[in-house]
Amino acid sequence: MVAEKIDQCLKPHGEEGIETIERMNENHKPISEFAFECVDVGKNDKILDIGCGGGVNIEKFLKLTRNDVDGLDYSDVSISESIKRNQKAIDSNRCRIIQASVDDMPINDNEYDLVTAFETIYFWPEIGETFKEVFRIIKPHGQFLIAQGTDGNHPDDEKWLKTVEGMRVYTPIQLEEYLLNAGFSTVEIFKKENSYILIVIGKK
Incomplete structure (x- = not known):
């Protein structure tokens, strides 16, 4: 049963996948709220949310910019739910929902002003190379x-790492190093007071 729930978090699918996305939308609220406090979003910024899940953050960004806000995910259910939530923006050509893997995105170089990843990099393959792919676009x-619910010191980290094959948890120092190695010029780190919530912003 635990394995099934973990599998749903990695790649939501079927009816249970829809329920998983709804739970994640609710559980990730404090992380998302803090992230929006930390980042400056320009009125004309073109934005991509990687691992867009149910499309909640796409919906939020659409209210902050006059430009396009796109989402990318590799889960059929996530794509479907993101489209459903942001159908008006899709119909008015302000939003695309792209089904692809983060390590091989069908996106042109230098396309976005802001790229976001909420609670998803734990499962990214070859994080150093994947960050280079993000840098490219x-x-x-x-x-x-990057927004996540752990700064690498959460008491539940060890349990999850033992349970989820291929999962990785990164400290702020590790993320800074990966981002700088990928080509980003500066890195800002924000930690929410009295919590483990971590926001890291790499600037190109």
């Missing part, structure tokens, strides 16, 4: 925001 002076 960001415009000069653009930003890459």
Whole structure:
């Protein structure tokens, strides 16, 4: 049963996948709220949310920019739910929902002002190379925001790492190093007071 729940978090699917996305939307609220406090979003920023899940953050970003806000995920259910939530923006050509893996994105170089990843990099393959792929699609002076519920010191980290094959948890120092090695010029780190919530922003 635990394995099934973990599998749903990795790649939501079927009816249970829809329920999983709804739970994640609720559980990730404090992380998302803090992330939006930390990042500057320009009125004309073009944005991509990687691992867009149910499309909640796409919906939020659409209210902050006049430009396009796209989502990318490799789960059929996540794609479907993101489309459902943001159908009006899709119909008005302000939003695309792309089904692909983060390590091979069908996206042009220097396309986005802001790329975000909420509670998803734990499962990314070859994180150093994947960050280079993210760097590729960001415009000069653009930003890459990573938001997660652990700063590498959460008491539940060890339990999850033992349970989920292939999962990785990164400290702020590790993320800074990976981002700088990928080509980002500066890295900002934010930690929410009295919590383990971590926001890291790499600037190109």
